[in-house]
Amino acid sequence: MSAAEKPQAEGLRADARWLKPRADLFRDAAIASIESRALAYLRAGVAVHFRGPAGAGKTTLAMQLAAALDRPTVTIAGDGWFTGANLVGEAVGERTKRVHDRFIHNVTKTESATSKLWEDRALTVAMEEGYTLVYDEFTRSPPEANNPLLAALEEGVLVLSTPGRERRVIEAHPEFRAIFTSNPAEYAAVKAPQDALLDRMITFDLSYFDAETELGVVAARSRLAPEHCRPIVMLVRALRAAAQADGVLMGRAAPPSMRTAILIARIAADQGLRPNCADERFVQLCFDALESRAPSDRDDVASVADARSKFFERLRAAIREHCPAPPTEKAA
Numbered sequence: 001m002s003a004a005e006k007p008q009a010e011g012l013r014a015d016a017r018w019l020k021p022r023a024d025l026f027r028d029a030a031i032a033s034i035e036s037r038a039l040a041y042l043r044a045g046v047a048v049h050f051r052g053p054a055g056a057g058k059t060t061l062a063m064q065l066a067a068a069l070d071r072p073t074v075t076i077a078g079d080g081w082f083t084g085a086n087l088v089g090e091a092v093g094e095r096t097k098r099v100h101d102r103f104i105h106n107v108t109k110t111e112s113a114t115s116k117l118w119e120d121r122a123l124t125v126a127m128e129e130g131y132t133l134v135y136d137e138f139t140r141s142p143p144e145a146n147n148p149l150l151a152a153l154e155e156g157v158l159v160l161s162t163p164g165r166e167r168r169v170i171e172a173h174p175e176f177r178a179i180f181t182s183n184p185a186e187y188a189a190v191k192a193p194q195d196a197l198l199d200r201m202i203t204f205d206l207s208y209f210d211a212e213t214e215l216g217v218v219a220a221r222s223r224l225a226p227e228h229c230r231p232i233v234m235l236v237r238a239l240r241a242a243a244q245a246d247g248v249l250m251g252r253a254a255p256p257s258m259r260t261a262i263l264i265a266r267i268a269a270d271q272g273l274r275p276n277c278a279d280e281r282f283v284q285l286c287f288d289a290l291e292s293r294a295p296s297d298r299d300d301v302a303s304v305a306d307a308r309s310k311f312f313e314r315l316r317a318a319i320r321e322h323c324p325a326p327p328t329e330k331a332a
Contacts, residue, residue, distance in 0.1 A: 019067035026216035052206030055257020082141035130173030153200040222265035231275035278325035
């Protein structure tokens with residue numbers, strides 16, 4: 001059965017979708033090892049959690065595993081306004097039914113009954129139908145909003161305390177699985193997860209990959225030849241290392257990630273550019289892609305202008321170092 005046929009054949013619930021494994025993803029021994037172990041744990045009924053910095057591939061990996069499970073997937077993303085109702089469901093209105101009794105022709109008797117209208121949300125749908133739940137950046141949600149997950153992951157039971165739903169106790173379908181991601185580095189938006197919740201899942205700490213793995217990923221995702229991707233990857237890695245060594249260089253901005261390298265490589269492929277510091281179009285592309293990492297007014301620096309000037313000097317020097325001009329051209 002094709003992916004297009006599955007929703008109609010199985011009566012897919014709202015907000016769920018069938019995911020297809022992506023063919024444009026790079027896999028080496030390190031990535032394959034994480035995938036195979038995580039998939040084995042998921043098939044055993046244990047939730048998995050990918051934790052790491054932005055651009056480390058957490059969400060992509062979560063979606064790829066959800067596709068491998070070959071079940072419909074429900075995806076949600078955490079945020080500061082998230083509540084338990086957003087996770088399990090809530091009453092969304094009322095329905096009133098009136099019955100008019102005119103058994104006696106000159107007497108009318110009217111009876112009214114009001115009931116609440118309930119709308120299931122991601123966790124309830126996934127547990128009841130046996131779907132895969134992908135909860136992206138779950139630590140951005142307040143810890144109390146995630147309390148329903150404790151019993152869901154431990155006992156496979158969800159108790160809906162809010163009136164309005166006919167069936168108040170949900171027992172997890174045998175195919176129910178859960179995948180989580182989080183970024184502990186985003187302190188401004190992240191809440192500390194409950195230890196009790198972390199105890200109910202296996203956590204994979206993902207850091208930035210080595211240079212060769214990043215090169216393979218960037219080439220696969222951008223369709224730029226590997227020999228042209230390599231200078232871009234090395235440029236981004238050099239800036240990342242500089243940012244980690246010098247906190248002032250990029251202020252509070254996150255260091256550039258593999259995602260930044262993919263972005264530059266993808267645009268370069270689309271515009272026919274090559275990593276070349278003598279090509280001002282390529283240099284401008286790098287500046288446009290990386291300018292958001294420069295210090296800004298929110299950073300605690302004596303002079304924002306001086307800090308930004310230092311950042312752009314470092315960026316231009318890194319472009320010259322890692323993306324040299326051909327011998328016949330003069331570097332910018």
